[in-house]
Amino acid sequence: MKLKVIIFISIFFIFYLLINYYIGFKVFTGISLKYTLNSKVFWIFFWFISLAYIMSRLLISYLPGAILSVFTLIGVYWLAILFYLLLIFPFIDLVRAINKKLNFIPSKYLIPNNLSVALVFIISLMIFFIIIYGTWNGRNAYVKNYEITINKDSLKIKDLNVIMVSDIHLGDLIENNRLNKMVEQINSLKPDVVFIAGDVVDNELQPFIEGKMAQQFSNIKSNYGVYASLGNHDFMGENQDRITEELRNAGVTVLRDEAIVVDSGFIVAGRDDISINRIGIGRKDLDEILRNYNKSMPLFVLDHNPSSIKESEEAGIDLQFSGHTHKGQFFPNNLITKGIFEVDYGYLKKGDFNVIVSSGYGTWGPPIRIGSRSEIVNLKIKFQNNNQLTEHN
Incomplete structure (x- = not known):
C-alpha cells in the first residue's frame, strides 16, 4: 500500500473518531442532565455502533454472512444518524454562544433539565422520522x-x-x-x-x-x-x-x-x-x-x-x-x-x-x-x- 494512501486512511480514521467522540459526548451530557447513565456501558455501546461499519468492512472475509449483514446495517444507519447530528449539535452550540452575547432566549427555557428533555425529544423524533421515512423512500422506486x-x-x-x-x-x-x-x-x-x-x-x-x-x-x-x-x-x-x-x-x-x-x-x-x-x-x-x-x-x-x-x-x-x-x-x-x-x-x-x-x-x-x-x-x-x-x- 502506498504511503500516501496509508496517511490518508490514518487521517480519515482519526477524524472519524474525533467527530464520533464529539457526538457521543453531546448525547451522554444531554441525557445525563435528566437520567443517570453508566458511562462505561454507554461508551462501549456507543463505540460498537459508531465503528460497526468499519468493522464490517475489515472483517468481511471472516464473519458469517448473517452477522456481517447485521454489522453493515447498524453501521450504515449510524452514518445517516451521524450526518444529521453533525448538523444539529454544532447549530445548537452556535445558538447557545450567540445567546450568551444577545440573551434572546427567555431564561425560563434555559433551565438545564427542561432544555435537555425538550432537545432529546425533538432530536429523537427527527432521527425516528429519518430512519422510517427515509428507509421507505429509499426502497420504493x-x-x-x-x-x-x-x-x-x-x-x-x-x-x-x-x-x-x-x-x-x-x-x-x-x-x-x-x-x-x-x-x-x-x-x-x-x-x-x-x-x-x-x-x-x-x-x-x-x-x-x-x-x-x-x-x-x-x-x-x-x-x-x-x-x-x-x-x-x-x-x-x-x-x-x-x-x-x-x-x-x-x-x-x-x-x-x-x-x-x-x-x-x-x-x-x-x-x-x-x-x-x-x-x-x-x-x-x-x-x-x-x-x-x-x-x-x-x-x-x-x-x-x-x-x-x-x-x-x-x-x-x-x-x-x-x-x-x-x-x-x-x-x-x-x-x-x-x-x-x-x-x-x-x-x-x-x-x-x-x-x-x-x-x-x-x-x-x-x-x-x-x-x-x-x-x-x-x-x-x-x-x-x-x-x-x-x-x-
Whole structure:
C-alpha cells in the first residue's frame, strides 16, 4: 500500500473518531442532565455502533454472512444518524454562544433539565422520522416520465420507449429481492430498449457474485436489448472486468468506451466512468469512440458521471443518460450536488443536445433517502424535426 494512501486512511480514521467522540459526548451530557447513565456501558455501546461499519468492512472475509449483514446495517444507519447530528449539535452550540452575547432566549427555557428533555425529544423524533421515512423512500422506486422529440430521422424507428436506471448499487444491502422488483417494474413498462448508466455493483463484489445477481438481468424483456456502461463503484477493487463478464453472460451489452448501432435505427455509446483515470488506464475521448459511425443517426451516450456533458455536446450527441449524483440522497446534500454539476438531476437541453440525470434506483451507504427519491426513468422519444420535452411528475 502506498504511503500516501496509508496517511490518508490514518487521517480519515482519526477524524472519524474525533467527530464520533464529539457526538457521543453531546448525547451522554444531554441525557445525563435528566437520567443517570453508566458511562462505561454507554461508551462501549456507543463505540460498537459508531465503528460497526468499519468493522464490517475489515472483517468481511471472516464473519458469517448473517452477522456481517447485521454489522453493515447498524453501521450504515449510524452514518445517516451521524450526518444529521453533525448538523444539529454544532447549530445548537452556535445558538447557545450567540445567546450568551444577545440573551434572546427567555431564561425560563434555559433551565438545564427542561432544555435537555425538550432537545432529546425533538432530536429523537427527527432521527425516528429519518430512519422510517427515509428507509421507505429509499426502497420504493417510482417511475419518472419524460417525453422528448429529437431533431433527427431514424430509418426504421419513429418513436422509442426507453427505460433507464442508474446507481443500482447491488451488494449487502440491495439484494436480489430489490433487483427482482426492479426487473418486474421495468418489464411492466414494456420497453423498446433499456439503458443502465453505471454503478451496477456497490463497494464489494462478493455479494454480487455469490447471490448470482447478474442472472436477474437476463429476465429483462425489451425489443432492442439492454445496454450498460460502468460507474465509479464498478471500478472499485478493479472488479470492472469481472462485472462486465457477469453482465454480458446475462445478455447485457456492456459498452466499455465503445459504441454500437442498434437495428440500423440509432447509435448507443457507453463510456467507462471518468474515475478510471485514477487507476492509470484512462478513457477514450468521445470523438474517438464515434469516429467510424454515421453521426446523422440519433446518438445516445451512457456516461455515469454528468461532469462531461460539454464533451458530449461538442461531439454531436443527441441525448446523454447519467446518474452518479443520487440528487444528494440526503438533504441538504442536494444543494452541494446542484452547485457542483451543471445538471445534477432531471433534464437539461442545450440546442439539439439533451441530458437526463437520474437520482438512481438504489442507494449508497445508508439505505435511506431524504430530499430525493429512488426512481426508474421512462423516456418516450419521437424522431422528427421539432425538439421539445415534456416532464411529468
